[in-house]
Amino acid sequence: MTETVRVRFAPSPTGALHIGGAHTALFNWLWARRMGGSFILRIEDSDRQRSTEAFEKTILSGMRWLGLDWDEGPDCGGDYGPYRQSERLDIYHRYAEELVGRGLAYREGEAIIQHVPQDRTLLFEDIVYGSIEIKSETIKDTVLIKSDGTPTYNFAVVVDDHTMAINYVIRGEDHIINTPKQILVYDALGWEIPHFAHLPMILGEDKKKLSKRQGATSVYDYRDLGYIPEGIFNFLALLGWSAGEDKEIFDRDEATALFDLSKVIKRKAVFDMKKLGFVNQEHLKRLDPARRLELISPFWKDLGLGKGNFDEAYLLRALDLLEGRGQTLKEMAEYSDFFLSFGPVKARYDGKDLSDETRAVLAPFFEALLELETWNHDAMADLARHWAGEQGMKLKDLAMPLRWALTGRKVSPGIFEVAAHLGREEVRHRLRHYGLAG
RNA sequence: GGUCCCAUCGUCUAGUGGCCUAGGACACAGCCCUUUCAAGGCUGCGGCACGGGUUCGAAUCCCGUUGGGACCGCCA
Numbered sequence: 001m002t003e004t005v006r007v008r009f010a011p012s013p014t015g016a017l018h019i020g021g022a023h024t025a026l027f028n029w030l031w032a033r034r035m036g037g038s039f040i041l042r043i044e045d046s047d048r049q050r051s052t053e054a055f056e057k058t059i060l061s062g063m064r065w066l067g068l069d070w071d072e073g074p075d076c077g078g079d080y081g082p083y084r085q086s087e088r089l090d091i092y093h094r095y096a097e098e099l100v101g102r103g104l105a106y107r108e109g110e111a112i113i114q115h116v117p118q119d120r121t122l123l124f125e126d127i128v129y130g131s132i133e134i135k136s137e138t139i140k141d142t143v144l145i146k147s148d149g150t151p152t153y154n155f156a157v158v159v160d161d162h163t164m165a166i167n168y169v170i171r172g173e174d175h176i177i178n179t180p181k182q183i184l185v186y187d188a189l190g191w192e193i194p195h196f197a198h199l200p201m202i203l204g205e206d207k208k209k210l211s212k213r214q215g216a217t218s219v220y221d222y223r224d225l226g227y228i229p230e231g232i233f234n235f236l237a238l239l240g241w242s243a244g245e246d247k248e249i250f251d252r253d254e255a256t257a258l259f260d261l262s263k264v265i266k267r268k269a270v271f272d273m274k275k276l277g278f279v280n281q282e283h284l285k286r287l288d289p290a291r292r293l294e295l296i297s298p299f300w301k302d303l304g305l306g307k308g309n310f311d312e313a314y315l316l317r318a319l320d321l322l323e324g325r326g327q328t329l330k331e332m333a334e335y336s337d338f339f340l341s342f343g344p345v346k347a348r349y350d351g352k353d354l355s356d357e358t359r360a361v362l363a364p365f366f367e368a369l370l371e372l373e374t375w376n377h378d379a380m381a382d383l384a385r386h387w388a389g390e391q392g393m394k395l396k397d398l399a400m401p402l403r404w405a406l407t408g409r410k411v412s413p414g415i416f417e418v419a420a421h422l423g424r425e426e427v428r429h430r431l432r433h434y435g436l437a438g
Numbered sequence: 439g440g441u442c443c444c445a446u447c448g449u450c451u452a453g454u455g456g457c458c459u460a461g462g463a464c465a466c467a468g469c470c471c472u473u474u475c476a477a478g479g480c481u482g483c484g485g486c487a488c489g490g491g492u493u494c495g496a497a498u499c500c501c502g503u504u505g506g507g508a509c510c511g512c513c514a
Contacts, residue, residue: 012514047513111512129443138441146512153514177442177509242451246462268507272449275464324477399473411475
């Protein structure tokens with residue numbers, strides 16, 4: 001008979017959900033889902049000065065955005081609540097008093113401090129790091145309850161984890177050094193010690209602990225940059241763990257099926273934006289078209305582009321023509337702007353490179369193009385090839401000017417596909433603007 | 439400084455004594471495809487930090503050195 005896995009993610013609401021926290025939450029979630037256990041969300045707001053309700057809200061919504069749903073938490077309740085430390089003060093006091101009563105802790109002013117034995121070797125088995133031992137001499141007596149009546153982190157986590165029946169403590173490697181202190185509390189209270197699994201830290205490109213000063217650090221920063229939850233989830237899962245069999249691109253369900261805590265490695269991982277971009281792009285390519293359209297809309301809006309009178313089929317097809325171009329929604333929105341409006345095209349291309357001679361050479365071709373009986377890619381490509389052949393020109397001599405006039409860029413999806421999709425009248429309008437058609 | 443942890447291509451990783459003249463992915467370079475850029479395909483560049491052991495045999499085990507990181511709060 002095996003115990004039901006209960007894990008928790010316990011952020012303190014003193015900032016948005018950052019990448020490191022998301023990584024920890026993700027691995028907890030993966031383990032809970034893999035083992036058919038419960039994922040608990042607990043808010044560690046015992047630092048009343050820095051904790052805010054707003055931050056708590058953004059952390060919760062950040063997790064929802066990433067698809068990390070929890071079974072028990074401050075918003076949905078559960079059998080082990082309350083789920084905010086600020087609402088559990090009496091519990092901490094009860095246990096702290098108990099230790100004082102048994103002579104294992106003492107008062108100093110309003111504070112309660114635990115006696116730390118000086119002759120013990122504290123040993124624990126970590127699922128990721130193996131056995132770790134620290135001599136108790138190196139630990140000073142530790143404060144359990146602060147003078148203001150709130151519990152310290154090391155005391156509160158233990159009381160919470162035990163009273164919430166957490167049996168797997170999965171958290172960042174920076175907590176390894178706290179673990180012995182916590183074990184002392186477990187021992188003093190006579191509680192069973194949970195399984196510990198510390199996760200390698202995520203480093204910035206400078207190989208230092210990821211911090212605010214290194215640009216985007218909250219998951220919402222990445223969302224606003226155009227990364228999608230599937231991409232971030234996949235990329236984060238790759239840090240410290242691998243699915244095996246050279247499988248690097250996967251969705252939530254695949255990751256859940258393959259995840260194993262004992263396969264987590266110890267080495268710290270650098271957060272590499274380039275790879276994030278690649279992984280995100282792979283998920284962008286796999287996205288359901290309708291959802292992709294829904295997700296990209298805000299980014300068009302940011303560019304000042306409305307969906308205007310375009311129907312859904314037109315927009316869907318426009319994104320389809322991008323064929324994997326763009327690593328983020330933001331890039332996709334930029335790359336497709338000319339489908340929504342001629343405005344940005346005019347803004348970046350003035351046609352001044354077109355001499356009268358060039359216009360004279362190109363105009364007849366564009367006239368013929370606009371007269372085409374069937375308005376589609378093949379007909380345009382055929383015409384262009386024949387025309388180029390007869391005039392001793394290269395296909396690109398015709399394609400590039402058209403590309404500039406239609407998109408305002410030197411790169412774009414296949415230009416005849418673009419022209420076909422834009423429609424004959426819109427193409428005529430743009431060519432006329434640049435004096436390339438009558 | 440003290441305590442603890444880590445160490446495979448630039449980066450993410452596979453690898454748990456022989457299958458490793460170390461595999462994959464990102465990035466980079468080149469080629470193919472081609473109306474451009476992507477995408478896709480192919481090729482290339484590039485690594486077991488160093489030194490000692492143990493062993494018939496070490497990327498894999500042990501020791502040391504070096505390098506990196508984390509923590510040393512009545513913050514979490």
